Amino acid sequence: MPAPPRPVHEQQETAPATASDSDGTKMMRKFFLKTPNHDMNKVELEVRRVPLPQPKKGEVLIRVSAAPVNPSDYLAWLTTEKGDKPIGIEGSGVVVASGGGIVARSLVGKTVGFVAEETGSYAEYVTVDALRECFPLTAGVPVEDCASFFVNPFTVIAMLHTVQKAQKAKVFIHTGASSHLGQMMVKLCKTMDVTVVNVVKRGDQAKMLKDLGAEVVVSEDDPEWTSQLKQVIEKLDIKVAFDAVGGRMSGLLMSMLPAESTTYVYGGLAKDPCVSDVPALDLIYKKKLLKGFLVVNWLTDCGFLVTVRRARYALRLVNEGLKKGGWAESHFVDCKPEEMQAEFLKMWSEKGFTGSKLRIRFD
Template sequence: MTTIPTTGRALMLVERVKSFDQPDLASCFEVQQVELPALTADQVLVKVECSPINPSNLSQLQGHYGDFGKRPLPQATGGEGSGTVIAAGEGEYAQSLVGKRVGTVANPAGMWAEYVAVPAVSCIPLTDETTFEDGASCFVNPLTVVAFVETAIAKDVKAIVHTAGASALGKMLVRHAKENGINVVAVVRRQEHVDTLKEIGAEYIVNTSDADWHKQLKEITSELNATIGFDAVGGSTAGAVLSAMPANSELFVYGALSGEGISGVSARDLIFLNKKVSGFWLVQYLRHRGAGMAEMIGKVASALTTTFRTKIRVSYPLEEAAAAFQDYSQNMSNDKVAFKPFQ
């Protein structure tokens, strides 16, 4: 019989992060012993095995994501991960998950911990061939990719532009878009990113290290009529990408890896060429999708070891949070860094 814990270790944010290069980064975090809540009827308790660091997590820790900056400290951390359901509330579906391996998401945070209580409906049962590492990134990146492709299909667009093209999300997007007959024009920063994307079948790649990258991008987007773009970088990159896209294009901004606001968008593009800059937030998209979210999750669950597979490059225990964040922030295009609480 499994003993149900009443407390567990959790990584807590005790001071806002100013920079992931700051010398006192470790002082922003504490691994604390926290009490686990009594489960409601529709909740389950997950013993966490693996939980990745995503770009949105870095923004959260700095207080720049949603309302995280307004929430009191100390603050639970981590958004998604995988593990085993060891206890459940009285609800029928919750009870059916006991003993099962799942991928899940913590709302609003708390996955970087030994145990987390989550709604049963936020769990995706993992197939036998899906490892905890495969299932750890089953929500944020995969659902974002599905949303991007759905957006392109709804607008009858056959090619999309994507910055941060060699990221874990970017690789998923190349694979999933191709399965749906959509080309991806990946914008990257280094030749090694070009090589990596070619290995997974990407056909259209623009390297911003090339002197004529803007001209290359303009020619490709014109040829493919790529009138939708998704930008994770911000800053001047966003404006430059939009200016290279055809008339009537729309650039959806879903991140700010540069740490800068959108710049370089010309009035001519907005007024005379009818170009647009819009925001994209996965949470809002899923709310709008409503019951259709189940269909999205179904697509992801059946392809976690193929289309939506995420490679974990290295894992850290909770006590080495500062090293983990520095590693990830300096190598964000080199697969995932994750926490393994029991490592």
């Protein structure tokens, strides 16, 4: 197929597009959030034909193989903010061109995972910063199976690093633990001498985690679950919790945990504010903390050298975990771009995403 025009800076390899406009402009397919809405059934997504992006110096052009639909993606559609913006946070593909620069040139031809939150990862091609947003991936793993390399695996690593290094602990609570992230957490904790106390909604989710090797699981469909969790906290002297639920759960965790404990909120599945149930006296007199947690902040709010060390450390663990049967392996339901919204709504309304997640295939 014909190659796109050469960018302003050096290009190492041609990058074929799937179509051209009548004036010769190379075009590609890209997703946009046309109409956000608090009702998922009223959300409108649109696949448009747009010009192929060109990498600037220090950037690479990636031919996207696949991109996952994560909770952090679709929960952002449930808003009243203005729409008409690109969507998708992460994906995987092959670097087909460089805009110039040592790092960018070295990545041409390599299989990579990438983060493209600002420009959107749901596209046939993306341009990203070669140093900060592009991550070389392990050989021997199909490129499409690396699509979920960042959001969930890096968050798991960031949490465990926080537990072990910042909190100097070996046990913590994790809510919403039946998610893909929660399943990865159970698997990785088994290799790192860390105990995770998993809180889930239902008994079938508890069984699934136990089958993965989870040591402690508390299910909210048990009438005595709060008493059970309180007993576990006291027995194991737990002082750290990561809450994916938010709402009343955050305040409940804070009230259960002992003095000088920290509750990290990294999700809002409840869609309700957690402030109303935060015990004020615990904050004042018992030195309890309620903090937000975001993997990007863990990775970047520590100076350049520490960021590089953390990224290399995390990438090494992820590359090992992406192999067949590894802790970072994900299970996907594949769809074509044009089928994505219909397939997503089907999973959203019928079977959910506990056992698998939706993956858009662009290859």
